């Protein structure tokens with residue numbers, strides 16, 4: 770997936786402000802933040818959409834949520850509250866076709882989402 774910008778970030782071919790990394794996962798600041806804290810947690814392996822997840826990916830998906838908790842704690846939004854978002858497909862607004870968990874916080878969130 771040479772053309773995927775998130776794969777390029779994983780390979781350090783594109784710049785990013787990386788805040789967390791382990792064997793399977795990387796987290797970096799969103800380039801167009803929608804809240805004071807806006808970090809993307811992604812699997813290093815290219816998975817195009819949530820619909821492409823296999824049952825064997827379940828531990829990986831669970832791990833993304835653990836990393837999101839770590840990121841939220843480290844950025845001071847765990848106690849005040851934060852929002853996790855994963856968009857899937859065109860009508861959701863998915864614009865990068867490599868799954869990513871948005872970690873958003875640092876302001877009051879509205880509901881319903883836009």
Ligand code: AMP
Nearest residue numbers: 774785798799800801856862863864865
């Ligand atoms: P989504 O609309 O759910 O697919 O979210 C994609 C997110 O990726 C958006 O919030 C973009 O601002 C963000 N994004 C796109 N390119 C980059 C990049 N090179 N570095 C960091 N964030 C990016």
Ligand code: ZN
Nearest residue numbers: 773776815867
């Ligand atoms: Zn990718």
